[in-house]
Amino acid sequence: MSIKKIGLLTSGGDAPGMNACIRAVVRTALHHHLEVVGIKRGYQGLIEGDLIQMDTESVSNILQLGGTILRSARSDEFRTLEGRARAYKTIKDQGIEGLVVIGGDGTFKGSLAFMETYKDVPILGCPGTIDNDLYGTDYTIGYDTAINTAMNAIDNIKDTANSHDRLFFVEVMGRDAGFIALRSGIATGAEAVLMPESKTSVDQLITILKQGRALKKNASIVVVAEGDDVGGAFKLADAVKEKGFSDYEIKVSILGHIQRGGRPTCMERVRASQMGMAAVEGLINQRKGEMIGIIHDEIVFTPFEQATKHHSQINKAMLDMVKILG
Numbered sequence: 001m002s003i004k005k006i007g008l009l010t011s012g013g014d015a016p017g018m019n020a021c022i023r024a025v026v027r028t029a030l031h032h033h034l035e036v037v038g039i040k041r042g043y044q045g046l047i048e049g050d051l052i053q054m055d056t057e058s059v060s061n062i063l064q065l066g067g068t069i070l071r072s073a074r075s076d077e078f079r080t081l082e083g084r085a086r087a088y089k090t091i092k093d094q095g096i097e098g099l100v101v102i103g104g105d106g107t108f109k110g111s112l113a114f115m116e117t118y119k120d121v122p123i124l125g126c127p128g129t130i131d132n133d134l135y136g137t138d139y140t141i142g143y144d145t146a147i148n149t150a151m152n153a154i155d156n157i158k159d160t161a162n163s164h165d166r167l168f169f170v171e172v173m174g175r176d177a178g179f180i181a182l183r184s185g186i187a188t189g190a191e192a193v194l195m196p197e198s199k200t201s202v203d204q205l206i207t208i209l210k211q212g213r214a215l216k217k218n219a220s221i222v223v224v225a226e227g228d229d230v231g232g233a234f235k236l237a238d239a240v241k242e243k244g245f246s247d248y249e250i251k252v253s254i255l256g257h258i259q260r261g262g263r264p265t266c267m268e269r270v271r272a273s274q275m276g277m278a279a280v281e282g283l284i285n286q287r288k289g290e291m292i293g294i295i296h297d298e299i300v301f302t303p304f305e306q307a308t309k310h311h312s313q314i315n316k317a318m319l320d321m322v323k324i325l326g
């Protein structure tokens, strides 16, 4: 039986490119004569029936915007059986026959829990998170823009670090993954990148910094992933100071949520559009319980269980690049 009406939501942390994905889902669905209902504030909006009918015009002029026009939320209620039952009621009352969810790890785990009870609602997911921490895709929506934002911010910090002979610990987002740290660190010539996937002791870090000083570097940048085991940039700076390191004046900068906003890059818009199209075509072709990804420029589908179990490996050769080039 062919599907006639789909629901669409964004959930979890917003990410630049989500709007491009929303636009692609709506326009592809309309192209195939499907009706699309936008669900506001993720699963919470689904529970509360906070819906909006979407047409071509409702996604006009959003491709270049950061954030998500559907807004987002992390719904505690959807974690409960009662919450999911209310969400199912909305779906049935509205005649929604399939869902596209755009989000990260938590979003897909929510879908999995829902599908365990309600097997008659097919769900496909598009990976939307700046963290790039999902298995089954080379890129998540938001990641490319976030690494460019982090790179630009660190470039600015380098200007002032050089003027004042300072060592900066710059903390970037990524939850428990180091993808943003590694890419932005390489792109800005950081002396070191500290991230959860590789262990660097404070002593090792001081050795690296001293070597740089001996090579007449007058400033240094250390990029720290927020999930690093030392516990963030402030703790790391304190630990380095406690060891008596005084070659530079030490400063800390936490980039924070600026990494989550901004105009999506060209590649972000293109990939988000590809994934949004693939999600609708997947539902039409009766796929369910899978995340759409892009691997080696090809669209691939990965079951939610696998996509959320572990993330792609950090490229070890890239980590070695930091040691040689930084």
Ligand code: F6P
Pocket (backbone or CB within 6 Å): 013, 104, 129, 130, 131, 173, 174, 175, 226, 260
């Ligand atoms: O998952 C995206 C992300 O930005 C992480 O990098 C970060 O740890 C977290 O979300 C921050 O979440 P919130 O915006 O809820 O503080």
